Amino acid sequence: MCATCGCGEDATPRVYALDVPGAQAHGHSHEDGHGHTHDGHTHDGHEHTHDDHSHEHTPSDPHGDGHSHAPELISMEQNLLAKNDLLAERNRGWLAGRKVRALNMMSSPGAGKTTLLVRTLTELGDRLRAGVIEGDQETSLDADRIRAAGRPAVQINTGAGCHLDADMLRRGLDALDPPMDSTVFIENVGNLVCPALFDLGEAAKVVVVSVTEGDDKPQKYPHMFIAADLVIINKSDLLPYVDFDVDECLHRIRHLNAHAQFLVLSATTGDGLAAWFDWLDGRTSPTETRTGSLTGSLEESLTDAH
């Protein structure tokens, strides 16, 4: 609970738009008087999961006559993630309406997502109109780095949460308000487990793994690599110093995922970034990833790595 006002905000995701100073210090930036109402977007009657009302609906008897019911089995037959999936589809429609391409960037903490994004935004400059939605448990450090590169960024602090979900992304999109025909990078919470399960409505999932993490990551975190459309092996400049077999890693991923594309690069030195920029230039929909020349990019990556 918030020690200042007791609003319980700490447990709920918080979205900080650009130009909110001191966001990381529990900014209390709800302009709407703690109502947590989100006025953006166009979905009327959007189902918010406000953690603060704790779901004690206690609605009146559905029949209104007050008598008790006989025990009953109610068939549900629905996906446990149905609600998130529905919100993700709404996001997808909203993004399509604006012709905005959203890319869900996922990795373990420290794999270099932010470094890659900062370098990408800096090098591509006006060639890529893009904004970033940053997900972290706490602080606006990452959003600050993106803003320092001159691009709009929204920070979502998930508090106790270990992943972004479709509702958080929608709120992030409201705050970012991306222009038509632009790209939104969603930097998910650093975590190779939970984000894999939550569809956000993105066009593609990009998984970054760094060579210092070990080439057995795909086996240890299979769900993440199964979900990936593109896998980037980052920090290739450190390959001479670590025991990481790029071929082995790629083959392990291929065993899990027949569709993913691969790139090997170093966001620090810039090696291999051209292929990443080509990928960004060349694709607009997830179907294109799946039908793209997979073997070509694999061989290219393997060649680049040696």
Added chain:
Amino acid sequence: MHELSIVQSLIDAVLDRTGGRAVTGVNLRIGPLSGVLPDALRFCFDVASAGTTLAGARLRIDEPQGRGLCRTCGNDFALTDMFLLCPCGSADVEVVTGRELKLVSVEVA
């Protein structure tokens, strides 16, 4: 702990359907390839259902075995992990069962 988010979503879905009626049982089907641990789900359910009409409800989780069908040799075999490899060596395997993550039914008093 994505299981906590999933349980919250489960509880919301059940409350939407049952109104104020006391829920005595919740039946789920969770496959071994779904990415969700039944034990973690049970733990989260007890915590998250407290104070709702689902408090104390019996959580029954059906855990079907994972089955794969090899598109190369037609073999139907058990899948125990996410590495979809037929004993014949082919990786062209269709997951028949194992990815279920389903709220099947609820029992109300």
